[in-house]
Amino acid sequence: xxxxxxxxxxxxxxxxxxxxxxxxxxxxxxxxxxxxxxxxxxxxxxxxxxxxxxxxxxxxxxxxxxxxxxxxxxxxxxxxxxxxxxxxxxxxxxxxxxxxxxxxxxxxxxxxxxxxxxxxxxxxxxxxxxxxxxxxxxxxxxxxxxxxxxxxxxxxxxxxxxxxxxxxxxxxxxxxxxxxxxxxxxxxxxxxxxxxxxxxxxxxxxxxxxxxxxxxxxxxxxxxxxxxxxxxxxxxxxxxxxxxxxxxxxxxxxxxxxxxxxxxxxxxxxxxxxxxxxxxxxxxxxxxxxxxxxxxxxxxxxxxxxxxxxxxxxxxxxxxxxxxxxxxxxxxxxxxxxxxxxxxxxxxxxxxxxxxxxxxxxxxxxxxxxxxxxxxxxxxxxxxxxxxx
Amino acid sequence: xxxxxxxxxxxxxxxxxxxxxxxxxxxxxxxxxxxxxxxxxxxxxxxxxxxxxxxxxxxxxxxxxxxxxxxxxxxxxxxxxxxxxxxxxxxxxxxxxxxxxxxxxxxxxxxxxxxxxxxxxxxxxxxxxxxxxxxxxxxxxxxxxxxxxxxxxxxxxxxxxxxxxxxxxxxxxxxxxxxxxxxxxxxxxxxxxxxxxxxxxxxxxxxxxxxxxxxxxxxxxxxxxxxxxxxxxxxxxxxxxxxxxxxxxxxxxxxxxxxxxxxxxxxxxxxxxxxxxxxxxxxxxxxxxxxxxxxxxxxxxxxxxxxxxxxxxxxxxxxxxxxxxxxxxxxxxxxxxxxxxxxxxxxxxx
Numbered sequence: 001x002x003x004x005x006x007x008x009x010x011x012x013x014x015x016x017x018x019x020x021x022x023x024x025x026x027x028x029x030x031x032x033x034x035x036x037x038x039x040x041x042x043x044x045x046x047x048x049x050x051x052x053x054x055x056x057x058x059x060x061x062x063x064x065x066x067x068x069x070x071x072x073x074x075x076x077x078x079x080x081x082x083x084x085x086x087x088x089x090x091x092x093x094x095x096x097x098x099x100x101x102x103x104x105x106x107x108x109x110x111x112x113x114x115x116x117x118x119x120x121x122x123x124x125x126x127x128x129x130x131x132x133x134x135x136x137x138x139x140x141x142x143x144x145x146x147x148x149x150x151x152x153x154x155x156x157x158x159x160x161x162x163x164x165x166x167x168x169x170x171x172x173x174x175x176x177x178x179x180x181x182x183x184x185x186x187x188x189x190x191x192x193x194x195x196x197x198x199x200x201x202x203x204x205x206x207x208x209x210x211x212x213x214x215x216x217x218x219x220x221x222x223x224x225x226x227x228x229x230x231x232x233x234x235x236x237x238x239x240x241x242x243x244x245x246x247x248x249x250x251x252x253x254x255x256x257x258x259x260x261x262x263x264x265x266x267x268x269x270x271x272x273x274x275x276x277x278x279x280x281x282x283x284x285x286x287x288x289x290x291x292x293x294x295x296x297x298x299x300x301x302x303x304x305x306x307x308x309x310x311x312x313x314x315x316x317x318x319x320x321x322x323x324x325x326x327x328x329x330x331x332x333x334x335x336x337x338x339x340x341x342x343x344x345x346x347x348x349x350x351x352x353x354x355x356x357x358x359x360x361x362x363x364x365x366x367x368x369x370x371x372x373x374x375x376x377x378x379x380x381x382x383x384x385x386x387x388x389x
Numbered sequence: 390x391x392x393x394x395x396x397x398x399x400x401x402x403x404x405x406x407x408x409x410x411x412x413x414x415x416x417x418x419x420x421x422x423x424x425x426x427x428x429x430x431x432x433x434x435x436x437x438x439x440x441x442x443x444x445x446x447x448x449x450x451x452x453x454x455x456x457x458x459x460x461x462x463x464x465x466x467x468x469x470x471x472x473x474x475x476x477x478x479x480x481x482x483x484x485x486x487x488x489x490x491x492x493x494x495x496x497x498x499x500x501x502x503x504x505x506x507x508x509x510x511x512x513x514x515x516x517x518x519x520x521x522x523x524x525x526x527x528x529x530x531x532x533x534x535x536x537x538x539x540x541x542x543x544x545x546x547x548x549x550x551x552x553x554x555x556x557x558x559x560x561x562x563x564x565x566x567x568x569x570x571x572x573x574x575x576x577x578x579x580x581x582x583x584x585x586x587x588x589x590x591x592x593x594x595x596x597x598x599x600x601x602x603x604x605x606x607x608x609x610x611x612x613x614x615x616x617x618x619x620x621x622x623x624x625x626x627x628x629x630x631x632x633x634x635x636x637x638x639x640x641x642x643x644x645x646x647x648x649x650x651x652x653x654x655x656x657x658x659x660x661x662x663x664x665x666x667x668x669x670x671x672x673x674x675x676x677x678x679x680x681x682x683x684x685x686x687x688x689x690x691x692x693x694x695x696x697x698x699x700x701x702x703x704x705x706x707x708x709x710x711x712x713x714x715x716x717x718x719x720x721x722x723x724x725x726x727x728x729x730x731x732x733x734x735x736x737x738x739x
Contacts, residue, residue, distance in 0.1 A: 166610060273621050
């Protein structure tokens with residue numbers, strides 16, 4: 001089995017590569033990246049005979065499609081802007097596709113490719129980062145056991161770093177988008193936009209996380225779950241997170257730059273050079289991320305300082321009785337499930353376990369074996385069922 | 390006479406004011422000889438140029454035999470002191486809000502004491518970061534970690550400090566209210582130890598909270614860094630690029646409250662007893678005082694008063710002198726009051 005990891009030298013992609021290289025079902029992992037130097041750093045660190053490096057420029061259509069030749073699945077770990085382009089290449093190459101999310105709107109556009117993928121006999125599972133991804137499958141687990149669903153409430157709780165830790169928890173452009181684009185919630189059966197950083201509520205997570213302040217954020221789960229479980233009568237769905245796993249103080253600083261116009265996409269002339277303020281800001285902040293070796297290494301401290309619990313609360317009924325499923329997936333390293341979940345999806349795609357077409361995780365992947373695979377990697381999922389006595 | 394590079398803007402201003410005594414002339418501040426041709430025949434030259442032009446303007450005033458004043462203070466200006474005295478002229482650097490009103494406040498307190506121990510100056514410059522290119526440069530310079538003149542004087546010795554050090558809260562009253570301030574590089578710490586013989590002098594200041602957050606963010610994320618790097622094939626550095634992008638952003642031209650808060654505390658002795666004299670300014674709220682002009686008037690009005698005091702002969706001192714050695718605070722405060730800026734004082738025996 002040969003898995004092609006597009007952006008495999010990136011902060012999340014390298015974790016996928018690490019997981020795939022350890023997987024007995026996988027024979028070969030290709031780190032496909034434009035940054036060959038970083039790709040070599042990842043390959044050297046992981047030191048696995050299964051890993052190879054291939055320079056790939058996603059903007060070179062022909063070269064990209066050619067590079068996909070022989071792959072059993074493509075895992076797109078680049079920033080979500082490339083999703084549609086990468087899917088087109090996979091469609092041409094006839095290679096199954098998965099990615100880490102499309103920040104609501106891109107996911108919707110990707111789902112429109114379903115018929116073309118189905119006709120071509122190519123399978124795709126979207127939104128398989130830890131979130132989106134894990135919450136979708138958590139919801140499916142609960143939905144399989146409920147007759148009706150009233151609400152789906154997703155809480156992505158990450159142990160906050162120190163206030164002076166300036167690092168971003170994942171892709172800087174995605175976090176900037178999440179800060180400025182209005183989150184969409186499903187409310188009374190309608191999709192409604194809310195102000196960024198709104199809807200605060202405290203939520204109690206499994207120790208060592210405890211009580212965390214959660215706010216709305218634009219996420220792909222909300223784009224697909226109310227549609228997938230429409231037949232069960234879903235009326236409410238939202239996604240909340242605590243400052244995207246960053247220190248609140250750091251998020252405020254990004255907001256300051258945005259307030260002063262650094263989210264601008266219109267180029268301005270600076271000494272004869274066309275500069276897009278947003279691109280400049282992202283390029284200046286891109287250094288403030290975890291190093292690849294930090295991301296690949298086991299936690300440095302116990303209890304780990306990058307704990308995360310992804311919780312989905314599904315409120316519904318079974319045989320007329322009101323039931324709440326609290327699905328909690330706990331990990332000792334925040335980025336681990338973001339790399340692992342799409343790696344599992346890529347393997348399942350390569351094994352032919354997903355029908356041709358484009359699917360969100362909840363309609364494509366069977367929850368119990370999925371959670372079992374996460375458990376094998378130390379990522380534990382617990383279901384708590386609450387009902388009247 | 391309005392001497393301005395942009396003659397159209399000058400004529401527009403004159404049209405708005407509608408006073409036949411005002412005329413305009415095109416002027417290039419980079420052309421030193423043009424100053425020598427233009428200045429003679431005037432009683433006083435007011436320089437509203439960015440501070441880097443102040444030494445050249447001072448030199449030209451002395452050479453042309455004309456009194457002058459400006460709103461900043463550059464060390465090179467003092468070198469023309471002897472020549473100005475010789476020509477029976479006065480040139481006063483720094484006659485705005487701070488330096489300017491603050492120097493007169495300090496002098497006023499010092500005049501009431503037998504011994505002066507400490508002068509603490511606090512300002513709140515409530516304006517947007519980039520109302521004009523020069524003011525953005527000043528704003529960034531004040532928080533740039535490489536700025537070498539950020540110090541306070543304690544026991545007669547300079548103590549260098551970094552940006553956002555010495556945080557404390559000051560109540561400026563009115564629309565500005567209570568603000569957090571930090572050490573700011575300012576001319577008062579350079580002039581007052583010598584001119585007023587005070588061993589302890591400090592200047593704390595702030596801009597609107599949003600602007601302070603910008604400076605703090607730039608500092609913490611290395612955006613004042615001058616290390617060269619290549620961006621889109623052009624060699625630049627973070628600091629320069631930030632300056633250029635901030636200049637071009639419409640959002641750096643706005644802030645909700647415009648005004649200027651000044652609070653001075655002077656500690657000393659009178660008749661053997663310890664006392665503190667606190668002085669502060671008050672001016673009409675921006676809604677009644679021309680919106681953004683509520684900030685600018687605090688700089689431009691004292692500058693105009695200084696020029697008129699020189700022209701009237703209220704200023705007898707000669708040479709290139711800081712405001713505290715040239716300007717009578719009582720006359721100055723009376724003139725400010727007529728124009729809406731009031732200075733208050735409160736004496737506390739310790």
